[in-house]
Amino acid sequence: xxxxxxxxxxxxxxxxxxxxxxxxxxxxxxxxxxxxxxxxxxxxxxxxxxxxxxxx
Amino acid sequence: xxxxxxxxxxxxxxxxxxxxxxxxxxxxxxxxxxxxxxxxxxxxxxxxxxxxxxxxxxxxxxxxxxxxxxxxxxxxxxxxxxxxxxxxxxxxxxxxxxxxxxxxxxxxxxxxxxxxxxxxxxxxxxxxxxxxxxxxxxxxxxxxxxxxxxxxxxxxxxxxxxxxxxxxxxxxxxxxxxxxxxxxxxxxxxxxxxxxxxxxxxxxxxxxxxxxxxxxxxxxxxxxxxxxxxxxxxxxxxxxxxxxxxxxxxxxxxxxxxxxxxxxxxxxxxxxxxxxxxxxxxxxxxxxxxxxxxxxxxxxxxxxxxxxxxxxxxxxxxxxxxxxxxxxxxxxxxxxxxxxxxxx
Numbered sequence: 013x014x015x016x017x018x019x020x021x022x023x024x025x026x027x028x029x030x031x032x033x034x035x036x037x038x039x040x041x042x043x044x045x046x047x048x049x050x051x052x053x054x055x056x057x058x059x060x061x062x063x064x065x066x067x068x
Numbered sequence: 069x070x071x072x073x074x075x076x077x078x079x080x081x082x083x084x085x086x087x088x089x090x091x092x093x094x095x096x097x098x099x100x101x102x103x104x105x106x107x108x109x110x111x112x113x114x115x116x117x118x119x120x121x122x123x124x125x126x127x128x129x130x131x132x133x134x135x136x137x138x139x140x141x142x143x144x145x146x147x148x149x150x151x152x153x154x155x156x157x158x159x160x161x162x163x164x165x166x167x168x169x170x171x172x173x174x175x176x177x178x179x180x181x182x183x184x185x186x187x188x189x190x191x192x193x194x195x196x197x198x199x200x201x202x203x204x205x206x207x208x209x210x211x212x213x214x215x216x217x218x219x220x221x222x223x224x225x226x227x228x229x230x231x232x233x234x235x236x237x238x239x240x241x242x243x244x245x246x247x248x249x250x251x252x253x254x255x256x257x258x259x260x261x262x263x264x265x266x267x268x269x270x271x272x273x274x275x276x277x278x279x280x281x282x283x284x285x286x287x288x289x290x291x292x293x294x295x296x297x298x299x300x301x302x303x304x305x306x307x308x309x310x311x312x313x314x315x316x317x318x319x320x321x322x323x324x325x326x327x328x329x330x331x332x333x334x335x336x337x338x339x340x341x342x343x344x345x346x347x348x349x350x351x352x353x354x355x356x357x358x359x360x361x362x363x364x365x366x367x368x369x370x371x372x373x374x375x376x377x378x379x380x381x382x383x384x385x386x387x388x389x390x391x392x393x394x395x396x397x398x399x400x401x402x403x404x405x406x407x408x409x410x411x412x
Contacts, residue, residue: 020340021321041321044340061340 016056020044027054069096070396071134075141075153077125078102079252081163081212082140083114084385090120092389092403094396095136097121101128131156136392139163140385142251147184154209159395161388163212167192168280178279195391197400198222198331198358199284204394215383216243217280219305220292222334222358223375227309228285230323234369237310238289241281244306246299246349249379257296269295301380302349307373317364320371324360332401333382333390337361347376354378355408356386378408 014027023041027048031037035048036059045059074085077100089097100110102125110125111118137157139146146153147166154160169175172186183189193207194200196218204210220241227233250258257263257270271294278292321338328334337359339345347359361374377383386404393402 020317021338022318023321039340041325041336042338042340043342 014054016046016054018042018044019046019056019058070094070136071096071098072136072138072392073097073099073101073131073134073157074138075101075128075131076145077110077140078105078113079140079142080248080380081384081388083117084380085138085140085163085388086110086114086117086121086123088385088389088403089138090117094398094402095392097123098132098134099123099126101126101131103128133157135159136161136395138388138392143179144184147188150185150188159208159210159392161195161210161212161391161395162192163384163388165212165214165276167209167211168194168214168217169283170194174279174283178276194280194283195387196221196284197387197390197394198225198327198334201394204391205397207395210388210391210395212384213387214277214280215249215303215377215379216245216275216292216294216305217277217284218358218383218387219243219303219375219377219379220277220281220307221284222360222377223305223307223373224285224309226323226327226360226362227311227320227371227373229327230319232311232315232319232323232371234310234312235288238291239287239307239309241290241292241305241307243292243294244297244299244302244304245294246297246302246379248300249303263296263298265298266296267298269293299349301353301378303375303377303379303383304347304349305375307371307375309371309373311364311369311371313369315364315369317366320362320364324362328360333357333386333404335359337376338363347374349376349378350412351410352376352378352381352408353412354381355406356381356390356404357408358382 018039021042046056047059105125110123136159139162143165146162175183192209192211193203195210273291324336328336337347346361359376363372
């Protein structure tokens with residue numbers, strides 16, 4: 013069982029056994045999108061997300 | 069079944085108590101008193117309770133002994149009647165401000181007059197389980213909480229407990245409040261043409277609930293600023309604090325996770341997607357949950373900490389029922405599992 017820690021909030025995330033390179037996974041705690049950029053070793057990066065801005 | 073009565077049940081907090089206790093599996097409401105509505109059905113004042121409660125408001129002079137008394141009287145009344153009321157029940161939960169502060173001087177400073185029963189101040193335990201759970205479990209007399217104080221205390225609880233706050237810097241808490249905080253009695257400011265659509269700062273500093281926050285935490289400089297907004301229910305407290313240099317965002321996640329795991333009614337709302345990314349009182353109406361959130365400027369160490377509640381629930385009657393559960397050794401969440409509505 014592969015796990016990674018969220019880059020935003022440090023929550024432990026359990027990866028599916030069939031996770032693929034460039035797959036986007038979602039942190040169950042903070043909801044941030046994370047991209048799996050490498051499978052061996054498992055490496056993730058923050059993926060771009062839509063920002064909210066109601067001030068315009 | 070444990071027998072309870074509510075003294076002064078015609079106000080909004082009293083109505084919420086009746087609603088919650090009517091569905092509580094281990095209690096039976098014996099009497100709900102009201103001088104102004106004596107003899108009327110409870111549902112005629114609290115219309116959501118039609119077909120829920122067949123009780124009529126009874127005379128406070130004809131109060132029968134029960135196991136637990138809830139006092140929902142106007143501020144200043146409970147302290148005048150406390151000795152007589154204590155003869156009617158072994159346990160009392162007072163929702164008013166009369167017994168929230170431990171020290172007589174503090175009461176006089178913030179409420180502007182001497183306390184009528186100062187010998188009772190030390191007998192009451194401050195009724196916010198998130199900071200006082202163990203003491204409440206063994207207490208016979210528990211005070212209610214100020215709604216704005218509750219939102220403020222819970223907003224900063226994780227960082228205060230973790231000792232992340234730079235104590236040399238002041239804390240400012242901006243609080244947006246709904247109209248039901250003002251109670252069921254009308255006043256010129258609550259008149260619909262005056263209150264509707266309002267964003268009005270009615271207390272820049274010096275609000276009485278500040279005393280409860282100071283009592284909870286040893287803070288030298290703290291300001292609470294109250295702004296009335298166009299809501300019926302709800303409080304949003306937004307605190308601005310300076311953290312110690314070494315505290316990171318991940319430290320905060322750890323602290324908030326710990327506090328929300330220890331306290332069944334605290335939830336962390338810090339989402340990176342969707343529209344509900346931060347705490348918002350709207351979805352908490354009728355619920356006893358308090359939603360916490362935070363954002364850290366890591367460059368400067370400036371923290372914005374938020375807490376949203378329903379002022380009549382977590383800020384009053386919900387917490388009072390939570391305290392009753394603890395005092396009786398019951399599951400803390402009993403009768404309080406309503407999660408709120410969405411959309412609303």
